[in-house]
Each structure stands twice: as structure tokens, then as C-alpha cells.
Amino acid sequence: MNKKDIFHFDYLLLKSGKKLENIDIAYETYGQLNADKSNAILLEHAFSGNAHASKLNENDEPGWWDNMIGENKAFDTNKYFIICSNILGGCGGSTGPASINPKTGKEYALAFPVITVEDIVAAQKKLIDFLGISKLLSVVGGSMGGMQVLQWMISYPDSILSAVPISTAMKHSPQQIAFNEVGRQAIMSDSDWNNGNYYQKNEPKTGLALARMIGHITYMSDKSMEAKFSRKLKDKEYAFNVGTNPEFEVEGYLRYKGSSFVKRFDANSYLYITKAMDYFDVSGKNFTIKSKNKNLKSLVIAFKSDWLYPPYQTENIAxxxxxxxxxxxxxxxxxxxxHDSFLLETEDETKLIKxxxxxxxxGALK
Amino acid sequence: MIPLEYEKISSIINEKSSVLDLGCGKGDLLQYLIKTKNINGQGIEINEDAIFSCVEKGLTVFHSDIEKGLDAYPDNSFDYVIIYNTLQQIKNVDTMIEECFRIGQKLIIAFPNFAQISSRKSLMLGHSPVTKHLPYTWYNSPNIRFFTIEDFADFCKNKRYEILDKFFFAIKKRITFLPNLFAYTAVFVIKRK
Incomplete structure (x- = not known):
């Protein structure tokens, strides 16, 4: 019933004016599309996520929203057909800077055109068209996934019945851009980055890991870090050494998260996707939904302790x-x-989303 | 059991009206009006557990302080704005009511009557009233205003609001005789002249 596939299409005209050719979009689906194709829900992954939102079978690796997807869960696979695709520019099977440029036969690297959230969603629309779905029951996502949800409301309001943006914003504030920039600088200042040309050579592991460590700090809260690590030490006493071994638990955790991230993520993708987030701005007049259908319903969710995407930003959407x-x-x-709450507080989210x-x-039956 | 106030409110609003319930709690009144009058209803509520109940009922709600939440609605959005058992907890009553008239045609305001005879008795005996409709003790009450049916009628007069309807209730019955003395709760329907 669940499946994993790649959707291929010829080209996409990007917001930048450039044309990207030969595009793959990796996606997974859970549950069964019904006869009139009215039970489809599109899930949008966050910045570092991928199409693997849930286990495809019992023995599979866990997905990023496992607790939300499955029989009798929020996204009940007995009722709904759930789709999740890796974003354009990503590195989870969809075309991105690490993909082969058909013109050169080599990886794109920085020759990859700049992509925007609008482009990412345009590619998803092609996938949805390909699946024969004219109206999605809902589009749901947190963080950068929430930006994609907002973009769906603006670009294709007549193709969705409802939208659930979570822990997200209509635009990045200077603080959010600043954190992204520090991450990008960490990667670009790693000599292995080599202007993006590191494929088949040493990847900029140190820089990418450092970027991820910074990111992780912004995903947690003062309180959750206190609960998880406090000032716990790896050894019994201070080493009185400024050497390289992590002493505090929190140091070890961040290094572990950094080093495991480089195994699954492409540094150039990091640059392109964070840029797409920073360019995103649907505030003010940009957030005009051009549809006669005023029945488009939305559920907007924020979490109190989220300081990366503070609740006021999400409330403003509503x-x-x-x-x-x-x-x-x-x-x-x-x-x-x-900020991690949207991935962790699945019990509350389940009640609301169900x-x-x-x-x-x-409403759709009316 | 459906409170008499709910039945009365349902009886005075038109089918398919658009309604905003301020401080909608768990959404029981909204749900009742959807069932009886097929209204297009929404609520504002500050309590998180109550918000969860509302969303589970399929209601549209805005998780916010009432006084901060009203500017999220365009002018003339609603046929009715309901302030049910909430006015006694509002800080800036007159500005909030004006704001309600910006977004709604008519206001339905239900509140506990502080001058009901059992409250008067408590005060006579030297105690703050604790009744079925004013169930809190002085130290844990969310209510910051204590007003009577007469007070509210005066308020409408001073503000030049037209009282379209008013209903008074004791426990399980309507009151018509000396409501300020015998009614526990009151429902006023008002509009701007």
C-alpha cells in the first residue's frame, strides 16, 4: 500500500527567470487514494527533512513524522492518502546541486540555479497533477514546510481544500536570516568547500557539521536543554584542558548531531535551501489569495517556547x-x-489535526 | 441539559447568521447554534484546553485574549457578536464593546446579575456573594467587574445603545417580575443607534 518512487518531468521555469531541466522529485505515499481522488493530503517537510515522513513497512527506518502517520493516527492511512516529496534543491532524491547537470555530465554544484519556495511548490504541483489529484484535502507542514503550505495557498488556492501551517512565518526576520547566514558562512569558510566543487573529493564536513550544531541550538529551548543536559559532564570532573574532547554532555550531543548530519546532507543543498527560506516573503500584500472560493479553511499552530519562529509570527498568519x-x-x-515542538508534540497535534x-x-460534503 | 439562555439566544437569531462568540469556552453554545440555526460561527478563547475541545468539535477558533483578538476581523464581519458570561472579566469594557460594533451588527450580552437577592443577602450578612452564577470566592475569582441588570441598562442608555431585547432567568425559569432582584442572569440584545 505504501510506496516510494521518483517522478520525473522535463523542465521548470524558475522565479529567477532561469530554466531547470530534467527534474526528479522523490516522493513517498502512505495509504490508498480513493476512487474520486478526494482523500489526498500533502505533507511538506522542513529544512533538513526528506520524503521519508513515515516507515514504509515495519522494518523500515523511522520517518520524520512517524507518530503522526499510520492507522488511526492524525493522518490516518485507513482514511487518507498521504504524500510527501523531497523538495527541489534538496538532497533526498530530488534534483538539487548534487545532481548531475545534463549539460556537463558533472554535478551542478554552484551552477545549480537559485530556487525559491515558489519553485519548490510549483514542482510539487506537477507531482500532484501527475498523480491525477485535482484537489488536495489538505497541505500540512511545519517550519520551512509551513512556508510551502502558505505558498500553496497563494499559488494554487483552488487546488486545496484546507491548509495547516505550523511553527512558521510569512517572512524571515533579520534574526532568522542571521542564523542562516552563520550556517552558510560555516560551510563556505571550510577550505574543503572549494566554491562548491567538492564532489568526488573531500566534502566540507567540518563546516557543514558546525552549521548543523548552530541550527540545533536554535531548534531547542533554554528549558529543554536544561532538562536534557543540565551541566552534566561526560567524566566525573573537569579536565582543566581546553583540548578537543567534549566535556559537557551538551557539547557531545552537538558534535554527534553535527557529524551524523554530514552523512546524510549535502553542503550545497544547505546553502540553496536556506537562501530559499530567506527570500521567502508573503507578508502584507504578497499574501493575497486569488480565489473566489472563500471556503479554504486553515488550522494555524504555534508553540509557546519556539523562539526561532516565535508564536507572534505564526499568529500573524491567522x-x-x-x-x-x-x-x-x-x-x-x-x-x-x-522549535522542535512541532516534531515532538504529536499528541496535541493529533487531537487538533484529527x-x-x-x-x-x-464541509466538503456540503 | 441545554441552558435556557442558549434556547433563548437560538430563538432570536436568524438561520445561517454569522456569529462570533467571545470567550467561547469549549464551544458548547456555538455547537448548539450550529445545530439549531445552522449558523456560520467562530470563537475566540484564551484557555488552551478549551481550544482543544473546540477544534475537536470542528469549530473555528482563535486562541487569543479577547481584547487583543478583535482586530483580526474586518469591519461588519458578523451578524451577531456574543459575549456570554465574559463581560465581567473584561478590562476595557467600553472600548471593547465599540470594537464589537465595528465587526458585528448586533451584540448579544449574557451576564450574571450581581443584585440578585441571594447576593444581596450575602452582602447584608457581611460576605462577598458566592452563588451558582457567581461561583468564585473573592480570592480566586476571574471576575473583575460586578454589575447588575440596572447597571447594564444605564450603561446602554449612557452610550446610546438601543436595547432590542432583554431576557432574565432564574434557575430553570424565565423571570419577568423585578428581574434585578430575582434574576440570576440576563441576556441583552443591543445595537448602535
Whole structure:
């Protein structure tokens, strides 16, 4: 029933004006598409995610939203057909800077054109068209996934019945751009990066790992870090040494997260995707939904302890939708996990999303 | 059991009205009005558990302080704005009511009557009233305003709001005789002149 595949199409005209050819979009699906193709839900992964949202079978590696997808879960595979694709520019099977440029026969590296969230969503629309789905029951995602949800509302409002943006913003603030820039600088200042030409050579592991370490700090909260690490030491006493071994638990954790990230992520993808997030701006007049259909419903979720995407940014999305006359529900959930909450607080999200999807289905039947 | 106030409110609003319930709690009133009058309803609520109940019921709700949440709605969005058992907890009553008239045609305001005879008795005996409709003790009450049916009627007069309807209730029955003395709760329907 679940499957993993690659969708191929010839080209996409990008927002930058460039044309990208020979495009692959890696995707997975869970559950069964019904006869009238009305039960499809598109999940949007966050910055470092991929198409693997859930296990395809019992023995499979866990996905990034396993607790939310499956029988009787929020995205109930007995009822819904769940789709998740790796974003354009990513490194999880979709075309990105590490893919082979058909013109040169070598990896694109920095010859890869700059992509935007609009382009990412345009590629997803082609996948949805290919699957024969004219109207998605919902589009759901957190963080950068939430940006894609907002882009769907703007680009293709008549192709979706509802939207669930979580822990996200209509635009990056200077603080968010700054964190992304520090990550990019960490990669680009690694001599192995070599202007992006590191394929078949040494990858910029140190820089990419460092970028990830910084990222991880922004995903947690002061409180969750205290609970997880406090000031715990790896050994019993201070080493009184400024050498290389991590002494505090938190140091060891960050290094582990950094080094495991470089095994699965491409440094150039990091640069392109963070840039796409920074360029994203659907604030003010940019967030105009051009549709006569005012029935587009949304559920907007924020988490109190998220300081990377503070709740006021997410709440503004709901306000904006209401001011345009759209039906938007906003919830701010108590949680101490910081930005990571949207991946961890699945029990609360399940309650909200289940109720919401039920009301969307009911509305669709009217 | 459906409170008499719910039935009364349902009886005075039109089919398919658009309604905003301020401080909608778990959404029971909204759900009742959807069932009885097929309204297009929304709520604002600050309590997280209540918000969860609302979303599980399939209601559209905005998780916010009432006074901060109103500017999220365009002018003339609703036929009715309901303030059910909430007015006694509002800081800036007059600015909030004006804001409600910006977004809604008519206001339905239900509140506990502080001058009901059992409250008066408590005060006579030297105690703050604790009744079925004012169930809190002085130290844990969310209520910051204590007003009566007469007070509210005066308020409408001073603000030149037209009272379209008013209903008074004791436990399980309507009150028509000396409501400020006998009614536990009141429902006013008002609009701007």
C-alpha cells in the first residue's frame, strides 16, 4: 500500500527567470487514494527533512513524522492518502546541486540555479497533477514546510481544500536570516568547500557539521536543554584542558548531531535551501489569495517556547487570513521543546489535526 | 441539559447568521447554534484546553485574549457578536464593546446579575456573594467587574445603545417580575443607534 518512487518531468521555469531541466522529485505515499481522488493530503517537510515522513513497512527506518502517520493516527492511512516529496534543491532524491547537470555530465554544484519556495511548490504541483489529484484535502507542514503550505495557498488556492501551517512565518526576520547566514558562512569558510566543487573529493564536513550544531541550538529551548543536559559532564570532573574532547554532555550531543548530519546532507543543498527560506516573503500584500472560493479553511499552530519562529509570527498568519475573510483557527500550544515542538508534540497535534480534518471533510460534503 | 439562555439566544437569531462568540469556552453554545440555526460561527478563547475541545468539535477558533483578538476581523464581519458570561472579566469594557460594533451588527450580552437577592443577602450578612452564577470566592475569582441588570441598562442608555431585547432567568425559569432582584442572569440584545 505504501510506496516510494521518483517522478520525473522535463523542465521548470524558475522565479529567477532561469530554466531547470530534467527534474526528479522523490516522493513517498502512505495509504490508498480513493476512487474520486478526494482523500489526498500533502505533507511538506522542513529544512533538513526528506520524503521519508513515515516507515514504509515495519522494518523500515523511522520517518520524520512517524507518530503522526499510520492507522488511526492524525493522518490516518485507513482514511487518507498521504504524500510527501523531497523538495527541489534538496538532497533526498530530488534534483538539487548534487545532481548531475545534463549539460556537463558533472554535478551542478554552484551552477545549480537559485530556487525559491515558489519553485519548490510549483514542482510539487506537477507531482500532484501527475498523480491525477485535482484537489488536495489538505497541505500540512511545519517550519520551512509551513512556508510551502502558505505558498500553496497563494499559488494554487483552488487546488486545496484546507491548509495547516505550523511553527512558521510569512517572512524571515533579520534574526532568522542571521542564523542562516552563520550556517552558510560555516560551510563556505571550510577550505574543503572549494566554491562548491567538492564532489568526488573531500566534502566540507567540518563546516557543514558546525552549521548543523548552530541550527540545533536554535531548534531547542533554554528549558529543554536544561532538562536534557543540565551541566552534566561526560567524566566525573573537569579536565582543566581546553583540548578537543567534549566535556559537557551538551557539547557531545552537538558534535554527534553535527557529524551524523554530514552523512546524510549535502553542503550545497544547505546553502540553496536556506537562501530559499530567506527570500521567502508573503507578508502584507504578497499574501493575497486569488480565489473566489472563500471556503479554504486553515488550522494555524504555534508553540509557546519556539523562539526561532516565535508564536507572534505564526499568529500573524491567522490574523492575516481572517482579515481576508478566510476561516482560520489558531492555537498556541504550551510546550517546552522550542522549535522542535512541532516534531515532538504529536499528541496535541493529533487531537487538533484529527478534529480539523474531520470538519474539512464535513464541509466538503456540503 | 441545554441552558435556557442558549434556547433563548437560538430563538432570536436568524438561520445561517454569522456569529462570533467571545470567550467561547469549549464551544458548547456555538455547537448548539450550529445545530439549531445552522449558523456560520467562530470563537475566540484564551484557555488552551478549551481550544482543544473546540477544534475537536470542528469549530473555528482563535486562541487569543479577547481584547487583543478583535482586530483580526474586518469591519461588519458578523451578524451577531456574543459575549456570554465574559463581560465581567473584561478590562476595557467600553472600548471593547465599540470594537464589537465595528465587526458585528448586533451584540448579544449574557451576564450574571450581581443584585440578585441571594447576593444581596450575602452582602447584608457581611460576605462577598458566592452563588451558582457567581461561583468564585473573592480570592480566586476571574471576575473583575460586578454589575447588575440596572447597571447594564444605564450603561446602554449612557452610550446610546438601543436595547432590542432583554431576557432574565432564574434557575430553570424565565423571570419577568423585578428581574434585578430575582434574576440570576440576563441576556441583552443591543445595537448602535
Amino acid at each position: 490574523r492575516h487570513l481572517k482579515l481576508q475573510g478566510y476561516d482560520a483557527t489558531y492555537c498556541e500550544i504550551k510546550s517546552s521543546y522550542g 478534529g480539523f480534518l474531520k470538519s474539512v471533510e464535513k
